[in-house]
Structure formats: structure tokens, C-alpha cells
Amino acid sequence: MLRFPGGGLMLQKDFRRLAMILLFAPFALWIALLVVLPHIGMIRLSLREKVAPRVYEFGFANYLDFINEPIYWNTLLRTGSMSLLVTALALLIGFPIAYYIAKLASNRTRGALFLICLIPLWVSDLIRAFGWILLLRETGVISSFLQWAGIVNQPIEFLYNDVTVIIGLVYTVMLFMIVPLVSTLDGMDNSMIEAGYNLGGNGFTVLRRIIVPYAMPGIVSGCIVVFMLTAGSYLTPILLGGKNSSWFTEQIYNQFITRFNWEAGAAFGILLLLFTSTVIWLGLKLSGQTLANTVAKS
Amino acid sequence: MYDLECINIAKSFGSIRAVDDVSFDIPSGSFFSILGPSGCGKTTLMRMIAGFEEPSGGDIKIKGRSVLGTPPNKRNVKMVFQHLALFPMMNVYENIAYGLRCNGVGNAEIKRKVHDVLERIALPDVAEREIHQLSGGQKQRIAIARCMVLDPDVLLLDEPLGALDLKLREAMKIELKLLQHQFNTTFIYITHDQSEALVMSDHVAIMNQGQFEQIGKPQDLYHRPKTAFVAAFVGDSNRWSGRVKSSDGSGGKVETEQGLEMAFTAAGGENIPEGASVEIFVRPEFIHAVRQTDADADDAAATGDNRMEGIVDSLLFNGANSRVLVRGPQGELIEADVTLTGQNDIRPGENVYLFWSSRQAMCFASRGAA
Numbered sequence: 001m002l003r004f005p006g007g008g009l010m011l012q013k014d015f016r017r018l019a020m021i022l023l024f025a026p027f028a029l030w031i032a033l034l035v036v037l038p039h040i041g042m043i044r045l046s047l048r049e050k051v052a053p054r055v056y057e058f059g060f061a062n063y064l065d066f067i068n069e070p071i072y073w074n075t076l077l078r079t080g081s082m083s084l085l086v087t088a089l090a091l092l093i094g095f096p097i098a099y100y101i102a103k104l105a106s107n108r109t110r111g112a113l114f115l116i117c118l119i120p121l122w123v124s125d126l127i128r129a130f131g132w133i134l135l136l137r138e139t140g141v142i143s144s145f146l147q148w149a150g151i152v153n154q155p156i157e158f159l160y161n162d163v164t165v166i167i168g169l170v171y172t173v174m175l176f177m178i179v180p181l182v183s184t185l186d187g188m189d190n191s192m193i194e195a196g197y198n199l200g201g202n203g204f205t206v207l208r209r210i211i212v213p214y215a216m217p218g219i220v221s222g223c224i225v226v227f228m229l230t231a232g233s234y235l236t237p238i239l240l241g242g243k244n245s246s247w248f249t250e251q252i253y254n255q256f257i258t259r260f261n262w263e264a265g266a267a268f269g270i271l272l273l274l275f276t277s278t279v280i281w282l283g284l285k286l287s288g289q290t291l292a293n294t295v296a297k298s
Numbered sequence: 299m300y301d302l303e304c305i306n307i308a309k310s311f312g313s314i315r316a317v318d319d320v321s322f323d324i325p326s327g328s329f330f331s332i333l334g335p336s337g338c339g340k341t342t343l344m345r346m347i348a349g350f351e352e353p354s355g356g357d358i359k360i361k362g363r364s365v366l367g368t369p370p371n372k373r374n375v376k377m378v379f380q381h382l383a384l385f386p387m388m389n390v391y392e393n394i395a396y397g398l399r400c401n402g403v404g405n406a407e408i409k410r411k412v413h414d415v416l417e418r419i420a421l422p423d424v425a426e427r428e429i430h431q432l433s434g435g436q437k438q439r440i441a442i443a444r445c446m447v448l449d450p451d452v453l454l455l456d457e458p459l460g461a462l463d464l465k466l467r468e469a470m471k472i473e474l475k476l477l478q479h480q481f482n483t484t485f486i487y488i489t490h491d492q493s494e495a496l497v498m499s500d501h502v503a504i505m506n507q508g509q510f511e512q513i514g515k516p517q518d519l520y521h522r523p524k525t526a527f528v529a530a531f532v533g534d535s536n537r538w539s540g541r542v543k544s545s546d547g548s549g550g551k552v553e554t555e556q557g558l559e560m561a562f563t564a565a566g567g568e569n570i571p572e573g574a575s576v577e578i579f580v581r582p583e584f585i586h587a588v589r590q591t592d593a594d595a596d597d598a599a600a601t602g603d604n605r606m607e608g609i610v611d612s613l614l615f616n617g618a619n620s621r622v623l624v625r626g627p628q629g630e631l632i633e634a635d636v637t638l639t640g641q642n643d644i645r646p647g648e649n650v651y652l653f654w655s656s657r658q659a660m661c662f663a664s665r666g667a668a
């Protein structure tokens with residue numbers, strides 16, 4: 001390569017760096033403005049104690065409140081465990097569907113199946129929840145049908161219990177489980193499965209030793225997304241679970257809006273973030289995966 | 299006792315007959331190749347033997363017992379896949395141990411067997427490696443070891459060298475043959491590369507459009523092809539179409555479409571009458587090209603009863619496998635092998651005589667689009 005005095009090479013390198021920065025800038029700006037800044041604000045807010053009207057001091061009172069009041073952390077634990085249950089159910093239901101879509105279905109059925117999974121996301125959260133309510137309430141479609149068919153002789157309330165909340169949530173998040181699973185399973189060579197059988201494995205062995213380990217990155221990334229979405233969801237648990245849904249986001253909402261206690265609300269928000277992050281970290285550790293090879297891959 | 303017998307086996311996909319009434323049997327401990335062009339049904343045949351496809355007709359017997367209806371994981375036939383299909387989430391040791399674990403072998407026994415088989419494929423130190431840390435040739439051997447550790451009756455190999463580069467492929471050819479000797483297991487090897495099949499095999503079946511054209515030893519296929527397809531597919535040939543002018547059934551004179559006359563021998567035990575339209579094949583190594591001015595032209599003439607004049611069109615230098623392209627009187631190009639010594643060699647533009655024996659001019663009656 002020719003080298004001109006003045007360093008043409010240098011110039012080219014600078015150019016490339018500039019291009020990188022320009023490409024990266026909108027993304028960095030987005031992260032900074034919408035993710036980092038608000039959270040710094042939240043952390044600052046959550047560390048303020050109200051000592052007198054309009055007088056604040058630095059302190060951990062909001063966090064101590066959380067620890068001293070069992071209702072708060074019970075709600076958080078309940079939200080966490082219900083979210084885990086929803087994640088597990090979504091995985092159990094989603095895996096066979098994803099396997100069918102990726103490995104067994106013909107090209108045309110694939111498209112149709114994906115579309116069916118997409119339908120829940122076409123209508124807004126609110127409309128979807130009201131749809132469920134129309135179906136499940138005491139005077140709703142299912143209750144009326146059961147009475148008409150003579151199976152029961154009085155109206156039944158299907159709403160406002162945990163089962164309904166879980167079903168509603170699973171239905172909502174299903175697509176986010178299926179998409180990463182399909183994309184990892186799609187990349188799996190069919191001959192790998194055949195080799196599993198050829199070497200003497202039965203259906204269960206092939207599933208346990210070959211298909212699931214191969215799909216692990218997809219499973220973990222699907223679970224992370226679903227768990228985050230569920231733990232942070234608000235409308236579905238509130239509308240389907242009613243007063244006794246005790247979802248943690250409801251507590252946060254109450255602090256901010258009903259009680260106008262922004263400091264406590266911010267503290268709860270941070271706590272939810274820490275809690276879900278810890279659960280995900282534990283999940284990654286237990287499954288032996290890293291964020292880089294799960295979410296990035298699928 | 300045959301390790302594998304296929305009896306009138308057939309497979310249709312809708313209206314496509316991928317495998318059409320194929321019968322063969324393979325004696326214990328031999329290296330059997332199935333050679334055929336792409337899409338002729340080789341993989342389909344192998345998948346039926348392994349149990350991944352149900353034959354539409356016929357029977358498959360392994361060690362004398364029919365395996366129809368036996369699921370793939372219960373057949374003692376192991377398969378090396380085209381892209382090997384090693385399990386990337388397991389290391390080498392676990393890949394080889396997988397089959398043993400499926401059979402419920404104890405841990406100590408597994409350890410002994412895995413190390414034993416790694417020793418035999420000359421890779422004793424790779425047990426703890428991940429699959430992506432192996433070279434192409436090493437992966438190849440691990441894929442074979444993974445099957446051989448289970449002591450199969452038959453090992454199926456579906457173009458396992460397809461993904462390797464040329465140099466490595468040459469080396470693996472010899473290696474595979476040695477491995478087969480060492481394990482003394484029946485290998486069935488699928489390929490569309492004739493040199494692989496000819497070099498390694500005890501017997502080769504030539505497959506075309508779902509049917510076996512000929513089964514035989516490599517030399518037989520090369521020197522005594524039974525059909526025009528085999529003559530054309532195995533090895534290189536000069537090929538002409540023509541019409542028989544005079545014949546005693548097993549040989550005579552033929553005139554090609556270009557007007558070239560030559561003496562021929564009927565091949566494949568056919569009886570070729572006068573007036574039949576035929577295909578004639580002459581291999582380049584049986585055609586002697588001699589400079590017209592050379593003193594030994596008369597000596598060379600004794601080697602063949604067919605003689606033709608021509609002009610060297612071009613020289614295809616490839617070391618020991620060098621060739622000349624000679625343009626004949628009717629303008630057609632004929633290939634002939636030559637030995638180039640680097641001194642006083644034939645050069646393009648020179649006038650030459652081509653000689654070949656009528657015994658090397660193999661003739662087949664035309665079968666439509668043969």
C-alpha cells in the first residue's frame with residue numbers, strides 16, 4: 001500500500017470512527033434519555049425522606065418502609081412467583097407449538113400459525129382485557145352458556161381469581177416465548193435429531209439430550225422476556241384479578257397516583273427492577289447460559 | 299451370511315419413484331459403495347436402511363432378519379450424516395458416549411470404550427475438546443468413532459467427504475479404507491465422486507434414476523461396463539453415436555454420425571446386429587497419439603486396428619494425467635492420454651496418427667436417450 005505524507009491511513013481510520021459514532025448516536029441518545037436518565041431520577045427520588053411538609057432529607061426511609069410492611073414484600077414475592085408460573089406455563093405450552101412451527105409444519109401452515117400467535121397483540125391491552133371480562137364475568141358468555149346448557153343452575157363468576165389472571169397473562173405473552181424458540185429450533189439441522197435416534201436414543205432421550213440443550217439459548221431468552229413482561233404488566237392483572245390481584249405494579253401505581261407519595265413509588269419501582277434482575281441472574285446462573293449467547297443469538 | 303440384503307426395495311414420493319426395485323446383498327466386512335449422479339435416490343435408499351423412511355415395497359434384512367417395522371433406534375445400523383451432525387452442545391467425549399448411554403452402559407465401561415475408540419482413530423487426546431475446536435478431518439473421524447463405538451452390523455456413510463477440501467478428501471479416502479479394515483465392519487458408502495468409490499470399495503453399485511445399473515468390482519465396472527450409462531459415468535471416454543455397417547453379433551464395423559469408421563466390440567454381452575444404432579465409448583488412455591513423421595509410427599500401429607489422422611488442437615497438461623485434444627478429419631475433437639517427458643513432446647498444430655484397438659471400442663445398442 002502507498003503511504004502519502006500526512007497519513008492517508010490515519011484519515012481513513014478517523015473517518016470510519018466518525019461513521020461509527022454517527023450510526024451509534026441515535027441509539028445511545030435513546031438509551032440515555034429514556035432509560036438511564038429516568039432511572040437516575042428515580043433513584044434520587046427514592047432516596048429522599050420527607051421530614052416536614054416540603055422539606056426532604058437524604059435517607060433510606062422508603063426502603064425501610066418496604067421491609068417493615070409485610071403487605072409490600074408479600075405482594076412483590078407473590079408477583080414474582082406468579083410471573084415464574086406464567087413463564088413456566090408459557091414455556092410448556094409454547095415449546096411444542098414452536099417445535100411444530102419450526103420442524104413439522106409446511107411453509108404455508110407456518111405463516112398461518114405465526115399469524116394466530118400474533119393476533120393477541122393486534123388488539124390493545126385494554127380491549128383484550130375487556131374481551132376477557134365479557135367472556136368471564138357473572139353475566140358473561142361462558143356463565144350464560146353453562147346455565148343455558150343446564151350444567152349449572154346459577155351464574156358463576158370466573159373473574160377476579162388467580163387462575164384467570166394467569167390464563168390471561170399466558171395468552172398475552174405467548175408470542176414472545178414462541179418467536180425466540182422458533183428461531184433457534186429453525187437453525188437446528190434435522191439430521192441432528194435423526195442422529196439422536198440413529199445412535200439408539202428414544203423420543204424422550206432425543207428431546208432431553210439434544211433438542212432442549214440445543215434450544216437452550218432460545219428457551220432462556222424467551223423466559224427472560226416473558227418474565228420481565230409479566231412482572232411489569234399492569235392492566236391484565238388489575239382488570240382480570242380485580243381488588244385481590246395484589247400485583248406489585250398496582251402498589252407502585254397507588255403510591256404515585258392515589259397516595260401521591262412519589263418517593264415511595266420510586267423506591268418500589270427500583271425494588272421491582274432489582275428483584276426481576278436478580279431472578280433473571282439466578283436463572284442464567286442455574287441454566288449455565290450468559291446474556292450474550294441467549295438474547296443476542298435469537 | 300450377508301450383513302445386509304435388500305430385496306426389490308422401492309420408494310415413491312407421490313409420482314416420483316426415488317428408488318425403483320433395487321436388490322442387492324452385501325457380504326460381511328466389505329466396503330460397498332453406491333455411486334450415482336445427484337438426485338438418483340442414493341440418500342433415499344440409505345434412509346430406508348437406517349429406518350427414517352418406510353419403503354413402499356420390498357424387504358430389508360440385516361444379518362438375515364427383516365427390519366421392516368423396526369424403529370430407527372432399534373436397528374443396529376449406524377449412520378454418518380452428510381454434514382456429520384455431531385452434537386455441538388456436547389464435547390467429544392459426550393458425543394461418543396451418547397449412544398452408549400442410550401444403551402444403558404455403565405459409566406466405567408463407557409469411559410473404557412470411548413478411550414479405546416479414540417485410540418483406534420488415532421485421536422487419543424481430544425476427549426475433552428468441544429466440537430468447534432476440531433478440524434474438518436478430525437470431526438470426520440469423531441463422527442465415525444461415535445458410530446463404531448456401538449459396534450454396528452453396518453455403517454452407512456452419506457457423502458461424508460463432501461464438505462472437505464480437495465487435499466483433505468484425498469487423505470481421508472485412504473484413511474476411511476484403513477479404518478474399515480481395522481474395524482472390519484461392513485461399510486456402505488454413498489458418493490457421486492467416482493474416484494472415491496473406485497479407490498476405496500470392494501464392490502460398487504452404479505445407480506441411475508432409482509435403479510442399479512450394475513454391481514461389481516471397481517475394475518469390472520471400468521473395463522467391462524454392462525450399460526452405456528456405466529461406461530459414460532465411470533471414468534472418462536470419447537463417445538460417439540453411430541450405425542453398425544457390418545457385424546457378426548459380437549463385433550464388426552461401425553460408422554459414426556460424423557462419418558468416422560471404426561472396428562468395435564459389443565460390450566455388456568449384447569448382440570449387436572447390422573444396422574443397429576449404437577453408442578461407442580473409447581477411453582483416452584487406450585488411444586495412442588503418434589507424430590506422423592515419427593519412426594515408431596509403425597510400431598504403434600500394431601497396438602490398434604483403428605487408425606485416424608488428425609491435428610493436435612491443444613495440450614491439456616496435468617503432470618502424469620496429461621492429454622491431447624486431437625481434431626479429426628471430420629472436425630470432431632478426440633481425447634487421448636499422452637506421456638509428456640519434457641523433451642520432444644507433441645505440440646499443438648502437429649499432424650498425428652491416433653491408434654486404438656477394436657477391443658477398446660466398447661459398443662452399446664442405443665436405448666432411446668441412453
Ligand SMILES: Nc1ncnc2c1ncn2[C@@H]1O[C@H](COP(=O)(O)OP(=O)(O)OP(=O)(O)O)[C@@H](O)[C@H]1O
Nearest residue numbers: 311314316334335336337338339340341342343490
Ligand atoms: N421427502 C421427499 N419428498 C419428495 N421427494 C423427495 C423427498 N426426498 C427425496 N425426494 C426426491 O427423490 C429423488 C432422490 O432423492 P435423493 O435425496 O435420494 O437423491 P441423492 O441421490 O441422495 O442425491 P444427492 O447426490 O444430490 O444427495 C429426488 O428426485 C428427490 O427430489
Ligand SMILES: [Mg+2]
Nearest residue numbers: 340341342456
Ligand atoms: Mg443425497
